[in-house]
Amino acid sequence: MNQRNPLALNWLRRLIGAPASRLVGGAVFGLIVLMCIFVPVFSPYGANDFVAMAFQPPSLAHPFGTDAVGRDLFVRTFEGGRIDLVAAAVVTAFSLVVGTAFGTLAGSSRQRWLDSLIMRIVDAVIAFPMIILLLALVVVIGADAAWGPAPPGLPAAMIALMLVMWAGYARVSRGQSLAMRDSDFVLATRVAGISNGGIVVKHIAPGVSRITLALAVSDIVLVVVILSSLPFLGAGVQPPAAEWGSIMYEGRGFLSQAWWITILPGVVVALTGLSLSFVADSLLDSRKK
Amino acid sequence: MSETPLLSVEGLRVQLGGREIIRGITFDVGRGEALALVGESGSGKTVTARVITGLIDRIGGEVSAGTLMFDGKVIAQKDAEWSALRGRRIAMVPQASLSSLDPVMRIGKQIVETIRILDPGADSQARAIELLEHVQMPRPKDVLRKFPHELSGGMRQRVMIALALAGRPDLIVADEPTTALDVTVQASILTLLGELRRETGMTLLMIAHDLAVVGMVSERVAVMRDGELLEIGDTERILSRPEHPYTKALLAARPEMAPPGRPLAILNRETGELRAPAAAEPIPFSPDTIATLAEVSVTFRYAPTPAVAPMSLEITRGDSLGIVGESGSGKTTLGRLIVGALEPTTGEVRIHNRAWKEIRGKDPLRREVQMIFQDPYGSLTPWRTPRQIVAEVLSRWTGASARAAAERAGELLDEVGLPRQAMDRLPAGLSGGQCQRVGIARALASEPKLIVADEPTSSLDISAQAQILNLLMRLRATHGLSLVIISHDLSVIRHMTSSAIVMKGGVVVERGASEQLFTAPQHEYTQQLVRATPRLTGKAVA
Numbered sequence: 001m002n003q004r005n006p007l008a009l010n011w012l013r014r015l016i017g018a019p020a021s022r023l024v025g026g027a028v029f030g031l032i033v034l035m036c037i038f039v040p041v042f043s044p045y046g047a048n049d050f051v052a053m054a055f056q057p058p059s060l061a062h063p064f065g066t067d068a069v070g071r072d073l074f075v076r077t078f079e080g081g082r083i084d085l086v087a088a089a090v091v092t093a094f095s096l097v098v099g100t101a102f103g104t105l106a107g108s109s110r111q112r113w114l115d116s117l118i119m120r121i122v123d124a125v126i127a128f129p130m131i132i133l134l135l136a137l138v139v140v141i142g143a144d145a146a147w148g149p150a151p152p153g154l155p156a157a158m159i160a161l162m163l164v165m166w167a168g169y170a171r172v173s174r175g176q177s178l179a180m181r182d183s184d185f186v187l188a189t190r191v192a193g194i195s196n197g198g199i200v201v202k203h204i205a206p207g208v209s210r211i212t213l214a215l216a217v218s219d220i221v222l223v224v225v226i227l228s229s230l231p232f233l234g235a236g237v238q239p240p241a242a243e244w245g246s247i248m249y250e251g252r253g254f255l256s257q258a259w260w261i262t263i264l265p266g267v268v269v270a271l272t273g274l275s276l277s278f279v280a281d282s283l284l285d286s287r288k289k
Numbered sequence: 290m291s292e293t294p295l296l297s298v299e300g301l302r303v304q305l306g307g308r309e310i311i312r313g314i315t316f317d318v319g320r321g322e323a324l325a326l327v328g329e330s331g332s333g334k335t336v337t338a339r340v341i342t343g344l345i346d347r348i349g350g351e352v353s354a355g356t357l358m359f360d361g362k363v364i365a366q367k368d369a370e371w372s373a374l375r376g377r378r379i380a381m382v383p384q385a386s387l388s389s390l391d392p393v394m395r396i397g398k399q400i401v402e403t404i405r406i407l408d409p410g411a412d413s414q415a416r417a418i419e420l421l422e423h424v425q426m427p428r429p430k431d432v433l434r435k436f437p438h439e440l441s442g443g444m445r446q447r448v449m450i451a452l453a454l455a456g457r458p459d460l461i462v463a464d465e466p467t468t469a470l471d472v473t474v475q476a477s478i479l480t481l482l483g484e485l486r487r488e489t490g491m492t493l494l495m496i497a498h499d500l501a502v503v504g505m506v507s508e509r510v511a512v513m514r515d516g517e518l519l520e521i522g523d524t525e526r527i528l529s530r531p532e533h534p535y536t537k538a539l540l541a542a543r544p545e546m547a548p549p550g551r552p553l554a555i556l557n558r559e560t561g562e563l564r565a566p567a568a569a570e571p572i573p574f575s576p577d578t579i580a581t582l583a584e585v586s587v588t589f590r591y592a593p594t595p596a597v598a599p600m601s602l603e604i605t606r607g608d609s610l611g612i613v614g615e616s617g618s619g620k621t622t623l624g625r626l627i628v629g630a631l632e633p634t635t636g637e638v639r640i641h642n643r644a645w646k647e648i649r650g651k652d653p654l655r656r657e658v659q660m661i662f663q664d665p666y667g668s669l670t671p672w673r674t675p676r677q678i679v680a681e682v683l684s685r686w687t688g689a690s691a692r693a694a695a696e697r698a699g700e701l702l703d704e705v706g707l708p709r710q711a712m713d714r715l716p717a718g719l720s721g722g723q724c725q726r727v728g729i730a731r732a733l734a735s736e737p738k739l740i741v742a743d744e745p746t747s748s749l750d751i752s753a754q755a756q757i758l759n760l761l762m763r764l765r766a767t768h769g770l771s772l773v774i775i776s777h778d779l780s781v782i783r784h785m786t787s788s789a790i791v792m793k794g795g796v797v798v799e800r801g802a803s804e805q806l807f808t809a810p811q812h813e814y815t816q817q818l819v820r821a822t823p824r825l826t827g828k829a830v831a
Contacts, residue, residue, distance in 0.1 A: 184668040191628050192682045192731055193655040202681065206672045 025278025032272050036081035045072055047079040047242040055258045065260040067250060077265045080242040085272075087154060088223035091161045096216040098162075099169025104208050106170065107177030108200050119174065125167040131233070134160040138235045151241035157230055161223060168219075169212050176208045211284075218280030221273040228269055244269050293361045295320045295492050296341065296460055301355035303336055303345065303516075311336055313355065314518040316511055318460070323486060323493040323507035325524070327500055327539075329750035330721075333516040334496045338464050341494065342381045343371040360459070376407045380453035382446075382463040389449055390437040396448055397433030400455065407456035420451040425481055443474035450481065454489075464496045471615040472777060476821035479505045498750065500539055501823035504528055512536045528825050534561050542755035543825065544784035549804060552762060553755040553784075566759060574769040578641075579657060579739045580604040580627055585636035587622050596622045598796045599636060606738055608771040611782035611789030611803055613818070619795035620775045621663075624743045627773060628660040656686055659732035663744035665724035669716040675702055675727040676712045682734035698734070705730045705760060722753035729760065733768065741773040746781065758785060779822045783807045791815045 045051045048071060056066040064073035106118040134157065141156040150158070180186055181204065189199050228245030230236025232252075237243035239250065244265055251261025294317035303311035311333045318324045326334045339345045340352060345366060352366045359379065364370060383389045391399055400417040408416065421429035424447040437445060446466060453461055463482065467475040483506055486493055497503050503510055504524055511521040512533065520533040531537045538556030540546060541563060547553045554565040582602040588595040597619045604610060604627070614620040625631040626638055629645035637644045640654050648654045662668035669678060679698035683689060689697065702712050705726040716724055725745060732740050742761065746754035762785065765772050774785050782789050783803050790800040791812065799812040810816045 184662045184664055185670045187630055188660065188662060188668045188728070188731065189670065189681075191630055191658075191660045193651070193685055193735060194681060195650070195685075198681070198685075202673065203670045207670075210672070 021278040022282035025275040025282070028271055028275035029279065032081065032268065032275070033085065036078045036085060039078035040075060040082070043072070043075045045075060047071070047076045048240055055254070057258075058260055058264070064264045065258070067247070067261050068254060068258075073247070073261060073264065076242040076247055077244070077268055080244045080247055080265070081268065081272075083151065083154065083237060083241070083243045084224050084227055084245075084269075085220075087150075087158055087227055088220045091158055091165060091223050092216050092220050094162045095165035095169055095219070096212055099166035100173045100205070100209055100212045102166070103170035103173025103212075104177045104200060104205050107174035107208075108181050108196075108204050110196075115174075118170065122167040122170045125164060126171070128164075130160070130164045133164065134230070135233065135235060137163075151237050151243070153230075153236050153238040153241075154243075157227060157236050161226065165219065165223070169215065172215060173208045173212055176211055177204050180204050180207055214280055214283035217283060218277055221276045221280075224269065224272060294318055294358075295322075295360060296494070297358040298337075298341070299356050299358070301337070301340060301357065302353045303333075303340060303350050304353045305336065305348070305350040309353070310350075310516050311340075312516040314513070314516070315355075316518060316521055318492055318494055320459075321486075321490050321492055322509065323495065324509045324511060325495045325497055325503040325507040326511050326513055327497050327503055328513035329498060329539075329752060331515070332513040334498075334513050335464055336516075337513070338381070338462050338494070338496050340366070341460075342379055342462055343375055344381075376403070376456040376458070378456075378458055379460045379462065380456060380458035382449050382453045382461060382466050384465045384468055386469065387437060387445070390445060392437055394436075395433065396435050396437065396440070400433070400448070400452060403452050403455045416455075420454055421447075423454060423485070424448075424451045426451070441474075442470050443478060446470065446474075446478050447481070450478075450485070454485070457489075458491065460492045460494065462494045462496070465498065466495070467502060468498070472779075472823075473615065473817055473821040475502070475823075476505075482506055499823065500528065500751075501543065501825050504825060505823055512539070534563060538563050539751060540825065542751045544755075544758060544778075544780040545824070547784065549784050550762070550787075552759045555755060555759065556752065566763075569763040569766040571766040572769045574606055576606050578603055578605050579771060581639045581642070582626065583636050583639070585626060585633045585638055587619075587626065587631065588634045595619075595634070595795050597626065597633075600797050602790075604739060604771055604773065606771050607769065608788070609765065609786040610771075610773045611786035612773065612775045612792060613777070613779060613782050613789055613806075614792035615777055615818075617794070618792040620792050621743055622795075623792070624660070624741045624773065624775045627739075628658050628741050629655075630660070651685075656735040657737055658739045658741070659735060659737040661725070661728050661732050661740060661742040661745045663747060665721045665728060665748060666716055668728050669724055671716055674713050674715060675707060675719075675730070678727060679730050679734050682731055686735045698730075701730045701733060702727065705733070705764075706756070720753075721749050722756060725749065725753075725757055726760070729757075729764070733764065736768075737770070739771045739773065741775070743775045744777070745774070747777065754781075761785065779807060779818060791818070 050070045051072050052066050052070050054070045058065045062072050102118050106115045137160045138156040146152045147155040231245040231249035237246050247265045248262045296318040299315050301314050328334045357364050401413040404413040404416050418429045426447050467478050510524045510527045512519045520536050541554035552565045554563050556563050584599045586595050586599040587597040612620045676698045680694040684694035707726045746757050786803045789803040790797050793814050799815045810819050
């Protein structure tokens with residue numbers, strides 16, 4: 001029963017307790033989201049305004065200091081959070097829906113060939129190195145192609161992530177629905193004459209999505225981390241757009257002189273990851289049996 | 290022998306999860322005596338056993354009052370003394386289950402490990418074999434090299450008893466030692482416990498939910514309910530002249546206590562009145578054939594022998610047919626064949642002269658045959674409420690609007706006795722008996738002519754069993770149903786059905802009138818089953 005894979009630091013979880021962990025996680029994450037919404041709105045300067053001297057350390061006027069060209073890092077960090085969080089939410093939601101749908105279909109279908117077909121595609125996707133796929137897509141789409149509101153570089157990264165991430169959900173969903181397909185309650189429903197479609201939609205899919213939804217919450221963290229690591233590979237969101245990864249990437253050369261450029265946005269990324277993990281963990285705790 | 294009892298519990302109170310679940314119980318167990326604690330789920334019998342083995346703090350409970358005396362000395366919970374007592378003076382035999390033994394350690398190593406701790410001077414190999422011989426294990430040397438999953442449930446239970454005997458304890462606490470075992474295996478384990486008592490003079494405290502099982506091992510019985518001890522006395526007296534109304538109700542709830550086909554007496558907890566409901570008036574119907582099985586057999590892939598050997602069967606409207614057998618007899622497979630949940634390997638199952646494989650989709654013949662399952666929780670979708678579950682079936686077959694179906698579902702659930710406030714709760718919040726009622730309502734929703742009930746009461750308490758059996762009997766009359774009841778319990782079959790078949794290893798070994806199978810069994814295996822079935826005789830084996 002205790003073979004759960006802990007996502008958040010276990011000792012920390014035990015320290016603050018299970019229900020509290022959801023509360024604390026939710027509160028911290030909520031605060032970060034609110035800051036991302038309101039800081040750029042109420043700030044006197046925009047993310048790309050040159051507002052002060054370069055390399056100003058954190059002060060009351062500029063809580064996170066300024067970067068190499070004198071932009072306010074506090075505004076840039078939370079402006080960047082908008083991109084990261086929205087992109088992560090879109091990528092995860094897409095993967096969740098597509099992955100759960102295909103996985104449940106594969107797992108509950110009585111057609112062996114359909115199951116095999118879907119799962120071999122899933123295997124191929126998972127086996128393919130994600131970073132290579134990503135770099136290839138960046139080349140195809142163009143590193144600085146901007147689509148709609150998405151800044152240059154983001155569409156390529158998002159499409160690549162979506163193409164890969166759904167497969168994980170498909171695999172989990174298939175396992176869950178396979179187990180449920182042979183359960184007494186599905187047999188009982190079938191004997192009662194309910195159609196296959198009805199069984200999948202009302203009796204199998206809700207059970208599958210209880211698990212995949214909790215997984216998705218924890219995956220948002222993963223997407224945020226991947227998105228903000230991409231600039232280090234020359235992909236991802238391109239400057240001058242503010243994004244967590246690109247801000248930290250720009251600061252990496254000045255770590256010894258101006259640590260705040262990398263460290264303070266990094267702390268926000270870490271807090272986002274940790275708080276979401278707490279929420280996801282307590283969700284899994286209450287849903288997995 | 291001294292006059293002080295070996296174990297003496299006085300005014301024991303236990304708190305668990307903020308509730309008092311043991312409310313001041315007092316009893317003694319004399320040296321060499323056997324006492325059985327009997328009660329239904331939630332009565333506190335297992336918690337009491339935990340206190341006596343010093344394990345109550347492991348499940349988060351706390352003794353708030355009372356004393357526990359063992360061999361004339363008061364023992365405090367959480368005391369270092371326990372390590373000197375546990376295993377050496379007081380040993381425990383848990384429920385027969387795979388989880389009680391380490392799955393990745395050979396039996397021999399597990400026994401030797403225990404001997405080394407409890408009996409350091411002994412030649413552990415020789416002692417391990419001696420212990421296994423003691424519990425009458427066939428070929429003990431071979432068993433030492435086996436893993437737990439390679440042994441049958443009965444053999445595993447013998448290993449558990451051998452482990453308990455390793456420290457030569459004075460008192461053995463056996464917590465439901467035969468639950469989940471087949472009746473014939475159960476009888477052999479109970480006989481073994483009786484013989485061990487005679488040989489070693491050990492004292493036995495047995496926890497059980499079945500009064501009839503108790504009669505086979507212990508001279509004294511204590512009946513518990515809701516953390517209170519209601520009645521304690523000689524087994525023979527309790528079984529023949531119970532004083533407390535609850536004990537009377539427990540006895541009256543046994544299927545053999547009412548004439549076959551008559552409702553069982555149920556205790557009304559508000560009035561304390563014990564009464565059997567009136568038998569329902571059967572509705573008239575024409576007795577036409579519903580299901581025909583012609584030379585049907587099932588062989589699972591990779592299985593060396595068929596799960597069901599070729600057999601034929603005919604079920605007419607109004608019939609009540611019992612299928613009896615132990616685990617692995619193929620009775621569940623046969624049940625699934627009848628409801629069309631499984632395709633036969635050879636032969637055909639025909640419903641009103643159409644084979645199951647021709648009955649697809651919304652074919653009205655699908656409505657005719659329904660099923661009730663053994664596991665009350667497992668057969669209900671965990672994220673759907675009883676009303677949703679029943680309404681879905683109703684709207685599928687009647688085409689009623691969502692609201693009309695929900696309303697009609699409420700009426701059906703009311704008919705099977707589900708409380709109104711339970712109708713919109715998820716199954717996890719219901720009791721086992723309530724879940725079973727929902728399963729019955731779902732089966733009724735399509736207005737079937739035949740219901741196959743696969744062990745409908747084997748995971749329920751005895752009083753819940755009586756209620757469910759009464760309900761099935763009433764519905765059979767008022768809906769003109771035929772009933773197929775699959776059970777390992779001969780007394781349920783005898784009470785509920787007019788004819789029955791006995792299965793063993795996929796083969797039908799005997800068929801005939803249920804009453805006759807019970808009173809004058811012909812086949813050797815049926816005779817064995819009848820002998821092994823616990824009865825309220827009040828005679829201990831020892």
